[in-house]
Amino acid sequence: MADEIEVPPYFLCPIALDIMKDPVTISTGISYDRDSIEKWIFSQKNNTCPVTKQVLYDTELTPNITLRRLIQSWCTLHAAHGIQRLPTPKAPVSKPQLLKLLNDAKTPQMQFECLKRLRSIASQNQTNRRCMETAGTAEFLASLVVQKTLQASRDEVSEESLSELRKACEEALSILYGLQLSESSLKSLTNNEFVESLTRIMQSGSYESRAYAVMLLKSMLEAADPAQVLIKLQPQFFVGLAQILNDQICQKASKATLKVLISVCPWARNRIKAVEAGAVPVLIDLLLESSDKRACEMTLTVLDLLCQCAEGRAELLKHGAGLAIVSKKILRVSQVASERAVRILHSVSKFSATPGVLQEMLQIGVVAKLGLVLQVDCGSRTKERAREMLKSYARAWRSSPCLPNSLISSYPA
Secondary structure (H helix, E strand, O other), X not given: OHHHOOOOHHHEOOOOOOXXXXXXXXXXXXXXXXXXXXXXXXXXOOOEOOOOOOEOOOOOOEEOHHHHHHHHHHHHHOHHHOOOOOOOOOOOOOHHHHHHHHHHOOOHHHHHHHHHHHHHHHHHOHHHHHHHHHOOHHHHHHHHHHHHHHHHOOOOOOHHHHHHHHHHHXXXXXXXXXXXXXXXXXXXXXXXXXHHHHHHHHHHOOHHHHHHHHHHHHHHHHHOOHHHHHHHOOHHHHHHHHHHHHXXXXXXXXXXXXXXXXXXXXXXXXXHHHHHOOHHHHHHHHHHHOOOHHHHHHHHHHHHHXXXXXXXXXXXXXXXXXXXXXXXXXXXXXXXXXXXXXXXXHHHHHXXXXXXXXXXXHHOOHHHHHHHHOOOOOOHHHHHHHHHHHHHOHHHHOOOOOOOHXXXXXXXX
């Protein structure tokens, strides 16, 4: 059997015990498999050699041709045992090659073929992606997206041309997202023109391009300077986010959208824009349908932020299942979810507690759930909020038949 054959140790990748497919040598003189060391340095953001622990001031990867030939010879010798000869890896792309390709892509007739070529180059290895980044590929693709979305927004565009424009946008966005850009490159993309283009795509693009747009936005906002970007977002930006959540394109896109909302909604003006875009009922519907723990935590976090404004609380109370589903998530998902749900109820009880709201909280079991919070280990701050709510409305709730007798002893006097 092939797995019983002893593999010489110098053919093994020191990071992942596997035969090297594309051996490269780093500045410390140690050889690794290209995919493994690229993941170690670029994806996991380590700056040391895994074996020697020396700091890597130079991340250039030099192909180890001699070792590759030895591995190929060993594979050939053991072919009878099912060992297949490894294909010769493609040489990393060079900057002059990329610059020529980017220049060719400016010609409309060659544009789509060039984009497909760029996608192929980016998919090969991290070295290619880093080279593409330094050659200005990200800036070129972003400008192409801006150009195509502007052309697509014109009334005189035919259906056939519109389809081609959207196809080019989708291809450019998929490459941009796949480049796994560094923080500095993401910051350079965060300008009003590009954000506006992504906003248009979120509203009217294909499912794939809308998903790429919001996932790219998430990465950009995580790297951006909040003072420069987050306070300038237009109402249509939030409409696009709400539409993506409502359409549930895919789980990855939904989670990216929730993260974007968490990033932008600490600003009061953005909370109001999100509420006016219809985000609150969409978030409540997500809570009703979602069984994913992390998605539930993020949804409650966004609702908590939106309920810090009067408009958000009003929308929560307007929804027939708003208070009920928030209460239901307490003690059922995680400590984080319980904390967020209690915070939401605390905001409602503190600022929007009309007699009708207090009666609804009794009828749907909110008060009973708050009593349970006092009896379990769910964080001192969460208990404090629950105790504060029960104490504030003790006169209205204490004699209610909706409060189980078993919890009366825990009820604040």
